[in-house]
Amino acid sequence: MKTYQFPEGFLWGGATAANQIEGGYDVGNKGLNIADVLPGGKERYDILLSPGFDFEIHQDQYYYPNHEAIDFYHRYKEDIGLFAEMGFKAFRMSIAWTRIFPNGDELDANEEGLEFYDRVFDELHKNGIEPVVTISHYEMPLHLVKEYGGWRNREVVSFFERYVKTIFHRYKNKVKLWMTFNEINSSLFMPIQGLGFAIQQEEDKYQPTFQAYHHQFVASAIAVKACHEIIPESKIGCMILFAPVYSFDSNPENVMYALKEEQLFNYYCADVQVRGEYPAFMKRYFKEHDIELEMLDGDKKLLQEGIVDYIGFSYYMSRTEKKVKSVEEASEGNLIGGVRNPFLHASDWGWEIDPEGLRISLNKLYDRYQIPLFVVENGLGAYDKVEEDGSINDDYRIDYLREHIKAAGEAIEDGVELMGYTSWGCIDMVSASTGEFSKRYGYIYVDKHDDGSGTLERKKKKSFFWYKDVIATNGRKL
Numbered sequence: 475m476k477t478y479q480f481p482e483g484f485l486w487g488g489a490t491a492a493n494q495i496e497g498g499y500d501v502g503n504k505g506l507n508i509a510d511v512l513p514g515g516k517e518r519y520d521i522l523l524s525p526g527f528d529f530e531i532h533q534d535q536y537y538y539p540n541h542e543a544i545d546f547y548h549r550y551k552e553d554i555g556l557f558a559e560m561g562f563k564a565f566r567m568s569i570a571w572t573r574i575f576p577n578g579d580e581l582d583a584n585e586e587g588l589e590f591y592d593r594v595f596d597e598l599h600k601n602g603i604e605p606v607v608t609i610s611h612y613e614m615p616l617h618l619v620k621e622y623g624g625w626r627n628r629e630v631v632s633f634f635e636r637y638v639k640t641i642f643h644r645y646k647n648k649v650k651l652w653m654t655f656n657e658i659n660s661s662l663f664m665p666i667q668g669l670g671f672a673i674q675q676e677e678d679k680y681q682p683t684f685q686a687y688h689h690q691f692v693a694s695a696i697a698v699k700a701c702h703e704i705i706p707e708s709k710i711g712c713m714i715l716f717a718p719v720y721s722f723d724s725n726p727e728n729v730m731y732a733l734k735e736e737q738l739f740n741y742y743c744a745d746v747q748v749r750g751e752y753p754a755f756m757k758r759y760f761k762e763h764d765i766e767l768e769m770l771d772g773d774k775k776l777l778q779e780g781i782v783d784y785i786g787f788s789y790y791m792s793r794t795e796k797k798v799k800s801v802e803e804a805s806e807g808n809l810i811g812g813v814r815n816p817f818l819h820a821s822d823w824g825w826e827i828d829p830e831g832l833r834i835s836l837n838k839l840y841d842r843y844q845i846p847l848f849v850v851e852n853g854l855g856a857y858d859k860v861e862e863d864g865s866i867n868d869d870y871r872i873d874y875l876r877e878h879i880k881a882a883g884e885a886i887e888d889g890v891e892l893m894g895y896t897s898w899g900c901i902d903m904v905s906a907s908t909g910e911f912s913k914r915y916g917y918i919y920v921d922k923h924d925d926g927s928g929t930l931e932r933k934k935k936k937s938f939f940w941y942k943d944v945i946a947t948n949g950r951k952l
């Protein structure tokens with residue numbers, strides 16, 4: 475079997491987000507964030523997008539899985555110990571903005587929240603693991619959503635600036651790798667988690683969405699500049715969801731449609747964050763959708779000055795597109811749409827499994843930008859079964875990961891500069907899209923279920939031992 479050469483110092487590890495693992499949603503003076511009002515279950519987004527949704531907690535009506543999540547807040551030592559046992563070089567996590575600024579608009583930071591992350595970073599370093607920190611991962615303060623209308627409001631930029639400067643100063647000796655907004659482009663499909671507002675009518679979506687995006691780009695540029703000033707030896711990246719868009723066939727109309735979708739979804743945000751300016755194709759898009767961006771003097775310069783050092787991205791699946799598609803052809807489950815690809819099989823949640831698509835993504839991104847890339851999410855959400863003897867034989871997960879790591883190895887041979895690979899959900903946690911615990915990604919099983927029951931006990935799956943070997947051999951043994 476072919477062996478792959480991953481660079482020395484390659485950042486092998488796993489990825490998480492505060493709202494999906496921590497729990498302790500009202501502990502340590504933490505304020506509520508958007509994830510705290512999201513009910514569990516596949517109907518999560520339907521509830522959220524229903525006209526009466528009020529961004530309040532209704533304990534009598536719904537179960538809120540993010541409130542306790544997997545209780546990383548209290549169990550981080552045990553979990554980090556397990557990551558260390560697998561040999562993790564890096565651990566991707568996020569800081570919950572509401573632990574630091576409970577409402578988002580305070581002048582002073584919450585010391586208890588700051589101390590929590592001090593303890594987590596110290597524990598990681600004690601175990602030889604490099605923290606890779608996402609500044610905002612679908613956990614905007616709820617107060618900013620309700621009182622300010624989310625990122626539509628320019629004032630939010632200054633609150634974010636206060637937050638990022640606070641964490642850069644506080645953790646400058648502990649964190650050298652940062653990312654600004656998780657999957658920033660995902661708000662094009664689902665603005666609520668990233669931009670902090672819901673769109674109920676399709677026709678109302680354009681102006682507020684793209685204005686909110688502009689504010690996020692400005693905020694990201696401010697964060698990049700501040701990071702470079704406060705922590706000169708740091709690297710800060712953007713983070714995008716990358717699903718390469720394939721044309722369903724060679725019909726030029728479909729090819730052009732796929733190209734346009736790719737420009738908008740895969741490149742629009744990255745172009746602004748990596749190149750420091752809006753891409754040419756957005757001019758026509760803005761015109762056709764009556765979008766007029768309000769920009770302040772100095773915004774353009776700021777975007778130029780705040781370009782990122784690397785691109786972090788998630789890769790789960792590709793997307794196949796056709797200009798005119800019937801309901802029957804539509805791919806199921808994933809939010810990004812498209813039609814079913816006859817060459818691919820899908821996961822139990824309808825996400826089409828396409829390892830070659832990762833190699834394609836890495837090549838496309840590197841061809842376009844020529845800056846280091848970092849796969850900061852990739853993995854298989856699957857149902858796991860605990861056998862009578864307590865073992866969990868997740869060979870399907872090992873197969874998925876093996877094929878994707880091979881694809882990354884091929885891309886490195888193609889010449890792509892890849893910094894690392896942190897698979898998603900190295901420990902089971904709450905799913906972002908469905909709020910389920912049963913959609914498991916981890917090497918570590920957590921005894922927690924969709925109805926909220928479970929002991930939270932951690933167990934090593936078969937993939938735990940497999941990944942340990944992968945890391946120990948720097949990817950030679952897959």
Ligand code: BG6
Pocket residue numbers: 491494612656657788851855898904905906907908913
């Ligand atoms: C990404 C997100 O979209 O995919 C994560 O950055 C998320 O927060 C992951 O958990 C997997 O998606 P899901 O919906 O299966 O949890």
